[in-house]
Amino acid sequence: MPKDRAPTRIQKKNRAAILEAALNVFSAHGFRGATVDQIATEAGLSKPNLLYYFPSKEAIHTALLSGLLETWLAPLHDLDADGDPMEEILAYIRRKLEMSRDLPRESRLFANELVQGAPRIHASLSNDLKTLVDEKTAILTQWMDEGKIARLHPHHLIFSIWALTQHYADFDVQVRAILGDEDPFEGAEPFIDTLYRKLLTP
Amino acid sequence: MPKDRAPTRIQKKNRAAILEAALNVFSAHGFRGATVDQIATEAGLSKPNLLYYFPSKEAIHTALLSGLLETWLAPLHDLDADGDPMEEILAYIRRKLEMSRDLPRESRLFANELVQGAPRIHASLSNDLKTLVDEKTAILTQWMDEGKIARLHPHHLIFSIWALTQHYADFDVQVRAILGDEDPFEGAEPFIDTLYRKLLTP
DNA sequence: CGTGAGTTTGACCAGATGGTCAAATCAAGA
DNA sequence: TCTTGATTTGACCATCTGGTCAAACTCACG
Numbered sequence: 095m096p097k098d099r100a101p102t103r104i105q106k107k108n109r110a111a112i113l114e115a116a117l118n119v120f121s122a123h124g125f126r127g128a129t130v131d132q133i134a135t136e137a138g139l140s141k142p143n144l145l146y147y148f149p150s151k152e153a154i155h156t157a158l159l160s161g162l163l164e165t166w167l168a169p170l171h172d173l174d175a176d177g178d179p180m181e182e183i184l185a186y187i188r189r190k191l192e193m194s195r196d197l198p199r200e201s202r203l204f205a206n207e208l209v210q211g212a213p214r215i216h217a218s219l220s221n222d223l224k225t226l227v228d229e230k231t232a233i234l235t236q237w238m239d240e241g242k243i244a245r246l247h248p249h250h251l252i253f254s255i256w257a258l259t260q261h262y263a264d265f266d267v268q269v270r271a272i273l274g275d276e277d278p279f280e281g282a283e284p285f286i287d288t289l290y291r292k293l294l295t296p
Numbered sequence: 297m298p299k300d301r302a303p304t305r306i307q308k309k310n311r312a313a314i315l316e317a318a319l320n321v322f323s324a325h326g327f328r329g330a331t332v333d334q335i336a337t338e339a340g341l342s343k344p345n346l347l348y349y350f351p352s353k354e355a356i357h358t359a360l361l362s363g364l365l366e367t368w369l370a371p372l373h374d375l376d377a378d379g380d381p382m383e384e385i386l387a388y389i390r391r392k393l394e395m396s397r398d399l400p401r402e403s404r405l406f407a408n409e410l411v412q413g414a415p416r417i418h419a420s421l422s423n424d425l426k427t428l429v430d431e432k433t434a435i436l437t438q439w440m441d442e443g444k445i446a447r448l449h450p451h452h453l454i455f456s457i458w459a460l461t462q463h464y465a466d467f468d469v470q471v472r473a474i475l476g477d478e479d480p481f482e483g484a485e486p487f488i489d490t491l492y493r494k495l496l497t498p
Numbered sequence: 499c500g501t502g503a504g505t506t507t508g509a510c511c512a513g514a515t516g517g518t519c520a521a522a523t524c525a526a527g528a
Numbered sequence: 529t530c531t532t533g534a535t536t537t538g539a540c541c542a543t544c545t546g547g548t549c550a551a552a553c554t555c556a557c558g
Contacts, residue, residue, distance in 0.1 A: 104525090104535070123412060127328035130516060143536055145517065202411055205466075209407045210325060212469045219473035227474050244494075249475060250487035257463035258456055264407075265458075267414045271421035272429050273451060285452035292446075292494045306505070306555090332546060345506055347547065 108147055111137040113161070116154045121199040124206040125155055125214070152214075159207065159215055162200050167226060169193065170252075175233045179242040180294055183234075187255055187290055188283070194263035195279045201263035227252060243294040258286055310349055313339040315363070318356045323401040326408040327357055327416070354416075361409065361417055364402050369428055371395065372454075377435045381444040382496055385436075389457055389492055390485070396465035397481045403465035429454060445496045460488055 101109070115137035119128040130151050134144040148154045169189040173182055194201055207215055231248035238245045262269055262278050269278045303311070317339035321330040332353050336346040350356045371391040375384055396403055409417055433450035440447045464471055464480050471480045 102525095102534075108535090124326050124329065124408075127326065127412065129514080131514090140537060141516085142518080142538085146535070149517095151516065205407075205411045206326075208467045208470050209404055209411060210329065212473075216469065216473070219470055223470070224474050246490065247483045247487050250483050252474075253463060253471060253484075254460055254487070254491065256467075257459040261455060261459035265410045267418065268410050268421055268425070269455060271414075271418070272426050272454075281449045281452050282455075285449050285456070288448065289456065289491075289495050293491050304504070304555095310505090331544085333544095342507055343546085344508085344548080348505070351547095353546065 105147070108137070108139065108143075112139070112144055112147055112154060113158055116158050117162075117199050117203060120155060120158065121202040121206065124210070125151075155214065158203065160218070162203065163215075163218060163222065165197075166193075166200060166204065167223070170226060170230055173230050173233065175236070179237040180291070183243070183294060184287065184290060187259065187286060190255060190259040191262070191279065191283060191286060194259050194261075198263035198266060201260050205260065205264040241296055244296045246293070255290075258289070307349070310339070310341065310345075314341070314346055314349055314356065315360055318360050319364075319401050319405060322357060322360065323404040323408065326412070327353075357416065360405065362420070364405065365417075365420060365424070367399075368395075368402060368406065369425070372428060372432055375432050375435065377438070381439040382493070385445070385496060386489065386492060389461065389488060392457060392461035393464070393481065393485060393488060396461050396463075400465035400468060403462050407462065407466040443498055446498045448495070457492075460491070 112133065115133045116128075118136060119133045122128075128151070130144065131141050133151075133154065134141045137144065148157065169186055172189075173186050207213075212219060227249070231252065234243070234248040234251060237243050238248070262282055266278075273281075314335065317335045318330075320338060321335045324330075330353070332346065333343050335353075335356065336343045339346065350359065371388055374391075375388050409415075414421055429451070433454065436445070436450040436453060439445045440450070464484055468480075475483075
């Protein structure tokens with residue numbers, strides 16, 4: 095295992111390569127379905143070499159998830175109580191949809207984990223995620239109280255945004271099987287935009 | 297392997313027990329994460345005994361999926377061109393949401409498969425599912441042409457229904473982590489109902 | 499009962515997989 | 529250049545896992 099000092103040039107490069115490869119493999123096959131060998135090969139390393147940088151398969155997975163959770167939640171974090179309600183929410187939705195398009199691996203990484211009961215990130219959900227969501231639903235509720243947007247169950251409003259946007263990344267195969275050549279996001283963006291404009295208009 | 301004749305009492309019982317156990321295990325751990333031993337134990341059989349009824353792990357999975365696909369698509373099948381548009385669609389949505397509540401294992405079984413690229417049911421998606429969806433989107437389009445419901449991209453309308461309803465089964469842990477003790481479906485039903493009434497009203 | 503088909507299982511196997519380790523190789527500063 | 533710590537690897541191991549098989553057992557029915 096590399097020492098605890100400042101990481102060398104090689105350490106930086108290899109750690110990054112490993113996490114990149116792990117993202118590919120874990121998101122495509124789930125934790126159990128991924129093999130250390132596969133990740134190592136994709137990162138251009140031998141298996142023992144990979145295990146020189148991370149002590150175990152589990153450690154790679156954990157590092158990936160915790161490293162990406164912040165990225166994943168950033169758009170919600172940005173929801174600003176002082177902004178225009180409708181524009182803030184629509185901007186959030188747009189960013190989430192962009193993330194489904196541009197970061198589908200990240201989306202599927204979390205989807206894999208969640209579908210199987212989140213055995214490895216359960217704590218983060220009940221703490222970090224819940225805290226953030228509660229904070230933001232408070233803003234939504236305030237906007238509803240002020241009559242700026244329609245009154246709805248704020249938690250389910252958030253869930254609906256996650257569901258609608260992440261669907262395109264997580265169930266990409268299904269979407270493409272049905273749409274054929276049509277670009278999913280071409281139609282999804284105006285559809286979802288219209289949906290929330292209608293829904294949120296008081 | 298049991299002969300091809302009419303199944304005996306024992307065969308019926310054991311095949312059913314195996315499929316029930318497999319549904320539990322595959323939906324909770326995915327194909328790769330499930331072990332034959334685990335399924336056998338949960339079905340109350342020894343591993344070789346289980347393999348007397350199904351030739352392989354893959355065969356159990358295939359039998360499960362193809363057996364459940366019909367159940368899964370039944371609600372969409374029922375969408376009736378001659379019914380009242382708004383009521384037909386809302387009834388479909390309600391049935392889908394009930395299925396998420398009552399058949400979460402089935403939902404997660406498909407979710408696991410889809411998230412990982414549907415390696416084992418890709419053909420069904422491009423054939424059976426696409427055919428059914430195209431048939432039903434034709435009805436939706438007609439309703440839109442007649443001004444009975446708002447004009448929207450019909451495929452994305454279907455996707456949105458799947459996303460919103462199945463989210464509660466597939467990402468159950470996340471939903472419950474955020475809602476705490478609150479029953480997810482209690483709030484989901486009126487939320488989704490409101491959403492589609494607003495969205496579909498011309 | 500007896501018998502043949504249907505059912506069950508202990509023992510076993512081959513390949514995959516996560517992980518270890520000592521030895522070899524490499525890189526960078528003194 | 530030399531040395532020392534960082535990096536890399538081939539060989540190896542224990543365990544897990546899907547699957548096989550022959551032998552034993554059970555059941556239904558004549």
